[in-house]
Amino acid sequence: MPPDTCPNCGAPVPAGSKACPECGSDEETGWSDAAHADNLGIPDENFDYEEFVKREFDQEGSVPRGVHWAWWLVAVVLILVFIAFWFRWG
Numbered sequence: 001m002p003p004d005t006c007p008n009c010g011a012p013v014p015a016g017s018k019a020c021p022e023c024g025s026d027e028e029t030g031w032s033d034a035a036h037a038d039n040l041g042i043p044d045e046n047f048d049y050e051e052f053v054k055r056e057f058d059q060e061g062s063v064p065r066g067v068h069w070a071w072w073l074v075a076v077v078l079i080l081v082f083i084a085f086w087f088r089w090g
């Protein structure tokens with residue numbers, strides 16, 4: 001439950017709202033300004049994803065042949081799985 005008024009900035013917090021409309025404090029951030037600053041920089045998942053892609057890309061750049069055999073293996077396995085299902089149902 002949000003407080004009636006924001007402990008951080010004193011603005012009225014509408015009932016049912018999960019965060020202060022004025023400063024963005026919320027339950028998770030403990031209704032504090034410092035936590036709000038934290039909250040702004042969150043996109044952790046996006047960050048990890050982009051880093052992952054970047055790392056993958058770098059790897060491909062530095063080791064041109066290293067990546068492709070693995071993808072061929074994945075493709076072959078997928079085809080084998082598909083064929084296995086096909087025969088099972090046929």
Ligand SMILES: [Zn+2]
Nearest residue numbers: 006009020023
């Ligand atoms: Zn506030």
